Amino acid sequence: MTSRAAVVGAGSWGTALANLLAGKGIDTVMWSYEPDVAQAINEGHANPKYLEGIGLAPSLRATTDMGEALDGADLVLSVSPSHVVRQVMSQAAPFMADGVLLVSASKGIENDSLLTMDGVLAEVLPASTAHSACFLSGPSFALEVGKGFPTAVTIASKDEDAANRAQAAFQTSVFRVYTSDDVAGVELGGSVKNVIAIAAGVVEGMGFGFNTQAALITRGLAEITRLGQALGADPRTLAGLAGIGDLMLTCMGGLSRNRTVGVELGRGRSLDDILGGMVMVAEGVKTARSARDLAHRTGVEMPIVEAVHDMLFAGLDPRRAVEQLMLREPKAEH
Numbered sequence: 001m002t003s004r005a006a007v008v009g010a011g012s013w014g015t016a017l018a019n020l021l022a023g024k025g026i027d028t029v030m031w032s033y034e035p036d037v038a039q040a041i042n043e044g045h046a047n048p049k050y051l052e053g054i055g056l057a058p059s060l061r062a063t064t065d066m067g068e069a070l071d072g073a074d075l076v077l078s079v080s081p082s083h084v085v086r087q088v089m090s091q092a093a094p095f096m097a098d099g100v101l102l103v104s105a106s107k108g109i110e111n112d113s114l115l116t117m118d119g120v121l122a123e124v125l126p127a128s129t130a131h132s133a134c135f136l137s138g139p140s141f142a143l144e145v146g147k148g149f150p151t152a153v154t155i156a157s158k159d160e161d162a163a164n165r166a167q168a169a170f171q172t173s174v175f176r177v178y179t180s181d182d183v184a185g186v187e188l189g190g191s192v193k194n195v196i197a198i199a200a201g202v203v204e205g206m207g208f209g210f211n212t213q214a215a216l217i218t219r220g221l222a223e224i225t226r227l228g229q230a231l232g233a234d235p236r237t238l239a240g241l242a243g244i245g246d247l248m249l250t251c252m253g254g255l256s257r258n259r260t261v262g263v264e265l266g267r268g269r270s271l272d273d274i275l276g277g278m279v280m281v282a283e284g285v286k287t288a289r290s291a292r293d294l295a296h297r298t299g300v301e302m303p304i305v306e307a308v309h310d311m312l313f314a315g316l317d318p319r320r321a322v323e324q325l326m327l328r329e330p331k332a333e334h
């Protein structure tokens with residue numbers, strides 16, 4: 001049973017999950033990159049920068065000292081933006097005790113290495129810790145978890161006992177946790193849906209309607225499933241919470257940062273301008289590069305991912321992108 005948790009990352013998701021653990025009576029300490037965030041959590045029991053309007057458990061503490069955050073922890077939650085996970089968890093590794101339960105809740109594919117977080121963590125953590133690592137994903141806006149809205153997620157691990165322990169640590173009456181042994185499916189579903197959500201936002205920003213959204217979500221899932229299968233994922237995972245579940249939430253939910261980036265792109269704003277005005281991370285932007293590169297490497301056709309990449313990084317006009325997708329060579333659906 002988990003008695004002491006360290007949450008490495010004090011953004012929206014780290015704060016919501018740390019608050020959930022602390023609310024269960026687990027002694028929980030967060031590591032924050034930003035001193036003002038740690039101060040707000042310790043003194044105001046709130047994180048207004050990343051989780052506005054949510055009061056936090058008074059027992060929840062935060063520090064910028066990694067050793068202090070990890071001291072005595074039997075569960076470590078890695079929940080930084082994916083492009084800094086390698087660096088942050090390398091810093092955390094020397095403070096992690098043998099046999100610690102490592103849970104990762106970040107969603108993304110690293111540029112260049114093209115690794116999802118399981119691959120990144122395997123390179124920076126001891127083999128035994130990485131082998132039993134768990135990956136939490138599914139349709140879960142931090143703000144709604146913070147408000148206690150009923151939510152369901154999947155935790156995948158190659159180690160069944162570790163998955164069961166992580167399930168027990170996070171399960172509450174409003175946070176239902178399923179287990180899975182399909183790490184690849186859970187990781188790829190959670191990462192590539194962010195790229196499709198940017199496309200869904202573009203469609204919204206251009207003023208199109210439900211027909212276009214439904215087509216995009218369905219064909220987006222086909223791309224995710226094709227890539228997943230090429231990389232060893234179980235297609236049933238992609239038909240579950242970490243696949244279609246999270247894809248629907250992120251493509252349709254107004255709280256999504258990725259969808260918001262797309263809406264603004266569709267309205268004609270430049271990427272630099274959009275990102276310059278955002279405090280939080282939109283993982284789909286960097287993952288668009290990685291997903292496109294993975295598609296090329298595996299020979300998997302991913303035209304929506306390709307279009308998002310080109311709108312973000314190659315100046316493709318959204319109107320032209322839609323036209324190109326609609327006028328691809330006619331084909332059978334499956």
Ligand SMILES: NC(=O)c1ccc[n+]([C@@H]2O[C@H](COP(=O)([O-])OP(=O)(O)OC[C@H]3O[C@@H](n4cnc5c(N)ncnc54)[C@H](O)[C@@H]3O)[C@@H](O)[C@H]2O)c1
Nearest residue numbers: 010011012013014033080081082084106107141142280281
């Ligand atoms: N927010 C959500 O609703 C949600 C839900 C599920 C999964 N996730 C995933 O959780 C991960 C974390 O996202 P978030 O939403 O909590 O982040 P966020 O955008 O709310 O906050 C960004 C965090 O990154 C930190 N940071 C910035 N630069 C850093 C650096 N150089 N080194 C270390 N830390 C740095 C900031 O201090 C802050 O804690 C992402 O992979 C995201 O996809 C988020």
Ligand SMILES: O=P(O)(O)OC[C@H](O)CO
Nearest residue numbers: 138139140141256257258
């Ligand atoms: O706000 P987004 O787009 O980063 O999505 C957050 C979560 O991944 C939803 O499950």
